[in-house]
Amino acid sequence: MKPAGRRRPATHETLKPPSALLMAMEGRAIFEWASFALAWPLLKQAPRGDGHPVLVLPGLAAGDTSTRPLRHFLEHLGYAAYPWNQGPNFGPRDHVIKGLVDRVRALQKKHDRKVSLIGWSLGGAMANALALRMPERIRQVITLGSPLTGHPKGTNVWRVFELVSGFRHDDPRLMELVSGEASVPTTSIMSKTDGIVSWRMSLARESRIAENIEVSATHLGMGANPAVLWVIADRLAQAENRWKPFKPSRAWHNLLYRDPHRFRLADLIAP
Template sequence: MTAAAHDPIKPPSKLLLLAEGRALWEAGAAVALWPLLQLTPRGDGHAVLVLPGLVASDLSTKILRRYLQSRGYEAHGWGLGRNFGPRKGIEQGMLERLEALHAETGRKVSLVGWSLGGVYARLLASSRPELVRSVITLGSPFTGSARATNAWRVYEGVSGQSSEDPRRMRQVEPTPSVPTTSIFSRSDGVVAWRCSVEQPGPNAENIEVVASHLGLGAHPAVLYALADRLAQPEGTWKPFDRGMLGPLIFPDPARPDRS
């Protein structure tokens, strides 16, 4: 989590932070739309490792994992308790979890990371790309200023480390060598959305949704996009097709910023 001193990216406004309360509505919408969400493509059964955000545990990703399981995936939590940052043993624990899933299934593992969990996912993909099938991040600050979030003080408090972390960011910021999708919201009240924008490429893309940061893991549009991305046969990755669902549900992530 580092940035040059001249980085102009600022944290989301206090108004957007207050609007994070809509996460409860977003989770309720997922429950209400659950039958429709079952119409999305089914997966091929490969393992998906889901990594939670800062101070969150596997409980926070329960809806997301349950949905992925309903679509035919082996969805797993990280199993490391609450995410208090990269404290001693955490990175090794995640790596061992990834290696174990790969060994058990004999197949590459997809990584889904929410917020700080997405930073971890990119770190894992950078370290062991041969074990990773794809990386999908949800509102993750993998570029830009270390303090372009409304959570950096919490991060420093619970992790005991500085949010300025050039060593890790040298691994996290470059696009992973595997198919990579960044799902973000311009109305994110915790992470400045510009810090979640990937450089589009042959195997990399952005998907924009209209959601809160705290609701990303249960938002119907996010669940739909996850199912669509994970269902792609290995080796045949194509960019997300917004189709008739945009622009209200999936706005154009490349449109000019008029804020």
């Protein structure tokens, strides 16, 4: 979406997590997963890729099984889509970060091309931090409902994160995941009806190479949501070094993709 140039969330601002109502509404995710198969004939018409490597990072406590539909979609479009191969995502532990760095280097060497990163939830925050660390090897970053700013307590799973990761919510190392301007082209796909992560936490710092796109989705269904998959295809299909912010080009785009800074009814249940 076009940068609105209005407000920026404070980097470490403590935001309220999504309401109990939005949390309960995460049950809608089952319909998003079912719609993946129903929408496949349409998804096959999405913009095709140029074959460059794409590494997909799962969300908190999730593994590569959760990203299989997304990777299958990317492979159909012609990309070399890869799982992260590190088991469940229990956070940015030292060996995990080293594994990601090594994997990006190996994929870039294998294909002799920069690597695009797609991260779901926590995976997006880690992808963003990885791009800040090695921007010369990353083509672009796409995040799905990821905490990119604010404080970890702005999610409904911060206690789970502490339990499985070994990090405290106030660990300064976590703040590194949500600090700094985008160093490579970055697209944050977020939903105001996300029941896990406060949508304001998913707002990337907008700049000439960073954008936010609002969709109607649950947190748990984003990786299979047809509208999300289509815009991922649109973003990845751009030629390297010719990235531009997303602009709706079809009549139905305006129904599915919104500027998150503009008020709509969802703001009433996700203030």
